[in-house]
Amino acid sequence: MNIGILALQGDVEAHADTLARLGVTPRFVRRAEALETVAALVIPGGESTTMSRLIERQDLLAPLQAFAAERPVFGTCAGLVLMARDPGDPRVTSLGLLDIEVSRNAYGRQIHSFTTTLEGRATGPVKAVFIRAPRIEAVGPEVEVLLTHAGHPVLVAQGPHLGCAFHPELNTDPRLHAWWLKRAGLLDPRESAA
Amino acid sequence: MAEALLERLNEERHRVKIGLAEMLKGGVIMDVTTPEQARIAEAAGAAAVMALERIPADIRRDGGVARMSSPDLIQAIQEAVSIPVMAKCRIGHFAEAQVLEALEIDFIDESEVLTPADDRYHIDKWAFRVPFVCGATNLGEALRRIGEGAAMIRTKGEAGSGNIVEAVRHLRQIVTDIRRLTVLGEEERMTVAKELGAPYDLVCWVAEHGRLPVPNFSAGGVATPADAALVRQLGAEAVFVGSGIFRSEDPEARARAIVMATTHYDDPQAVLEACRGLKGAMRGIELTEIPPGQRLAERGW
Numbered sequence: 001m002n003i004g005i006l007a008l009q010g011d012v013e014a015h016a017d018t019l020a021r022l023g024v025t026p027r028f029v030r031r032a033e034a035l036e037t038v039a040a041l042v043i044p045g046g047e048s049t050t051m052s053r054l055i056e057r058q059d060l061l062a063p064l065q066a067f068a069a070e071r072p073v074f075g076t077c078a079g080l081v082l083m084a085r086d087p088g089d090p091r092v093t094s095l096g097l098l099d100i101e102v103s104r105n106a107y108g109r110q111i112h113s114f115t116t117t118l119e120g121r122a123t124g125p126v127k128a129v130f131i132r133a134p135r136i137e138a139v140g141p142e143v144e145v146l147l148t149h150a151g152h153p154v155l156v157a158q159g160p161h162l163g164c165a166f167h168p169e170l171n172t173d174p175r176l177h178a179w180w181l182k183r184a185g186l187l188d189p190r191e192s193a194a
Numbered sequence: 195m196a197e198a199l200l201e202r203l204n205e206e207r208h209r210v211k212i213g214l215a216e217m218l219k220g221g222v223i224m225d226v227t228t229p230e231q232a233r234i235a236e237a238a239g240a241a242a243v244m245a246l247e248r249i250p251a252d253i254r255r256d257g258g259v260a261r262m263s264s265p266d267l268i269q270a271i272q273e274a275v276s277i278p279v280m281a282k283c284r285i286g287h288f289a290e291a292q293v294l295e296a297l298e299i300d301f302i303d304e305s306e307v308l309t310p311a312d313d314r315y316h317i318d319k320w321a322f323r324v325p326f327v328c329g330a331t332n333l334g335e336a337l338r339r340i341g342e343g344a345a346m347i348r349t350k351g352e353a354g355s356g357n358i359v360e361a362v363r364h365l366r367q368i369v370t371d372i373r374r375l376t377v378l379g380e381e382e383r384m385t386v387a388k389e390l391g392a393p394y395d396l397v398c399w400v401a402e403h404g405r406l407p408v409p410n411f412s413a414g415g416v417a418t419p420a421d422a423a424l425v426r427q428l429g430a431e432a433v434f435v436g437s438g439i440f441r442s443e444d445p446e447a448r449a450r451a452i453v454m455a456t457t458h459y460d461d462p463q464a465v466l467e468a469c470r471g472l473k474g475a476m477r478g479i480e481l482t483e484i485p486p487g488q489r490l491a492e493r494g495w
Binding site: 008009046049054105108114132 | 213240277299300
């Protein structure tokens, strides 16, 4: 089964290495045609403004939204910002997949980037790397909050979609990717994400 | 000590620094000298900007001592954009680096483009919470910088030349050096570490993994979309563009084109589209026109 990674800019390789640990084949998506060959899509970390400009210039917005109407999307950091209904910044193109409001770089510049361990019922303990991370300021009624940090949601799901403010892929920790794929029926529930 | 260096590379504090370098992959980092240029770069799709008083081509022309940029200028650029802002300090000038850290710059470039402050030693980059990028012309130089705590390596190329030949030379050298290590017998590694002038434990790490332990970007001489596609295909994970954008006749269009070519580097049709309709690139300098003593890539120890 092919899982796509939106490979316009960002930590695409880290997501590919993480997905490979689940025995799925990562496929880089740079054009609308490539969306037809994948069952689900990861939007990586990186710069949400850079990805927004490339999405606009290649007319990828409508194909991405059409894809997401039928298939699951998982975004980390910049990916979460792009998925937000309100990305909190006119420079970012919203895919509108998660009913959340975010503010970009809300934890501060790079010197305020940090690592912490979070504990969630659905996830167990997760080592979370926050890099110039976005903060989720508000969530809609249909959004499920799976992890929080300092009173703010940092891992949220809505329908088949998952959004994360930190970077599980930087630790090549495949458990959140596995949880997302299993919930969509794209990964055998017995598959252990060691 | 060997284990200690590898452990240091794996510490959370250092992983967070390398993490930002990971986020810049596949992107273009553009030199800017004003807040207005920074906004143009961001709107064009830059993944980060490098805040400078003078672009390398002007530093080369003006001569004199090139130092860290004014904090007021850097701050004005930080306030103008939402993407990461980098700035340069002189080789070995840890006090300039401390000032940049106090400014909360996102990445410090300990750069050969500025006049070196120390003719023997580079900065102890482990002492900082802000990540550093350093230039390299070969694997030994790259591993010395990583051993000092750099979280990203970039080829030096020849800054301000608009000539890609040196970036290609350095990138090929690093990639060839890495490939060679992966086929060596274990008994050969120590002698090669001595020849490279590189920490032995990092030589072993590279031999076993076939890559650098931090992201490897390219800089120095990129002037066209095809230049960006070239260095990406040669193994650069992202591209720094210095004088090439704001020294050209149409900075906005050229910046957009280089961003597009950096993403679609292995798709000639897309690079062709990116090249169309651009006005003149920066003029550039043939390398033989630069006297040996004035080549910036030679700075660094």
